Amino acid sequence: MLHAIVDRLSRHGYLVAVGAVALSTLLFLPGRDFFAKGQWAILYLLVVVLVAGLSGVGPAVLAAALAFFAWNFFLLPPYYTLRIHDDKDLLSLFAFLVAGVVMGVQTGRYRERQARERALRAELARAEAQREADELKSSLLSSVSHELKTPLAALTATVSNLLESDTTWDERATRAELEAIVSDITRLNNGVTSLLDLSRLEARTWQPRPDWYDLSEIFDVALDRLPPGERHRVRLIVAPDFQPLRIDFEQWTRVLQGLMENALVYAPDGEVRVGAEVKGGSVRVWVEDDGPGVPREEREAVFEKFYRGREARATVPSGTGLGLAIAREIVAAHEGSISLESAASGGSRFVISLPGEPVPATTMQEGET
Secondary structure: OHHHHHHHHHOOHHHHHHHHHHHHHHHHHHHOOOOOOOHHHHHHHHHHHHHHHHHOHHHHHHHHHHHHHHHHHHHOOOOOOOOOOOHHHHHHHHHHHHHHHHHHHHHHHHHHHHHHHHHHHHHHHHHHHHHHHHHHHHHHHHHHHHHHHHHHHHHHHHHHHHHOOOOOOOHHHHHHHHHHHHHHHHHHHHHHHHHHHHHHHHOOOOOOOOEEEOHHHHHHHHHHOOOHHHHHHEEEEOOOOOOOEEEOHHHHHHHHHHHHHHHHHHOOOOOEEEEEEEEOOEEEEEEEOOOOOOOHHHOOHHHOOOOOOHHHHHHOOOOOOOHHHHHHHHHHHOOOEEEEEEOOOOOEEEEEEEEOOOOOHHHHHHHHO
16 A cells, blocks of 8 residues: 555655645744754755655755755745845755755665666566466466367267277177276366366365364265275275364365375375374374375475376376365365375375364264264
C-alpha cells in the first residue's frame, strides 16, 4: 500500500513540491519567534531532499526555489515582504538556494537511478517468470502429449485390429485385446485425473475436509484401487490400537494410492510396506519398497511437477511425474510434510509427518464399539 502511495505521488512531482513547501511553511510559522533564523535552512533542506527522493530532480529544484522565497517572505524580518535588511540573511538565503539545488539534484538523480534499476530488476523478474512459465508449458505439453497420446494411439490400434474383417479372433485373443483396451483407458484416465487434481490443489479449489479416520480404512480403499494382480505385494504394518488420524478421506486415499503405485512400479519384484507410528509428538506415516532407491541429490527434486529422475526414466519410460507433486500438495494442505529417505532394504521410504492431535473421547468410544 505504501509503495502504491509513493508511486502515485511521484507521478505528480511538481504538485508534491508545491504542497510540501506550503505545508512545511505553515508548520514553521508558529515557531519563527522562538528559533534562530538560520535553523529554517536545515528544515527546508530536509523538505527539498524529501521531494527529490519522491519525485526526482525537477520537482526538487522547484522545491528549493519555493523554499528560498518562502523562507524570505514568511520567516525573515521584515515579514511578508521580499526585502532583506541584513546582508548576512541575504548570504544565508543564496547559500541555502545553492545547497538546496545541489542536494536536490544529487538526491533526485540517485532516486531516478534507483527507479531505472527497479524497472530493470522488474523486467528481469518478468522475463524469468515468463521463462519458467514457458518451461512449465513445455513440460506440460510434453507430458500430456506422451501420457495422453500414447494410450490413445494404442487404443486406436487395438480397436482397429478387432474391427479387421479378415481376421478371426478366438475368445482368448479377444479377451487379451479387451484387457489391453482397459489398461490403456485406465492409463489415460489416470493421466487426466492427475492433471485435474494438481490444478485443483494449486488453485485451492480442492480443500481438505478433515475428520477422524483409521489409517486401515483408507489403506483398504486405496488397496482396492490397485491392479488386482499387484495387491498381494502390499502389506500394512500398523498396531491394532493405532490412533485415528484427522484427515480428508478422499485426499489421503489419493496419497496412499499414489505412493503405493509408485513403489510397485519401481520395485517390480519386491514387497511394499505401509506403516505408521507416533514419534516426537507427531504422526509419521510411511510407504517403503525394496527397489533401487533414489540418489540423495534427487530426493527433493522428485516432488517437483513433471520431474522424473534418471533411474525412473530408465526403468519406467512412461509417467507424468505428477504423483509426488500431488502428494506434497495434499500433505501441505494438512499442515504436514513429506520427505524421502532410504529404506533399510536400500529402497525408497516416503515419510509423511503430521502434527499429532489428541483424539476426542467420543471418537475413541465409537471405535471401541
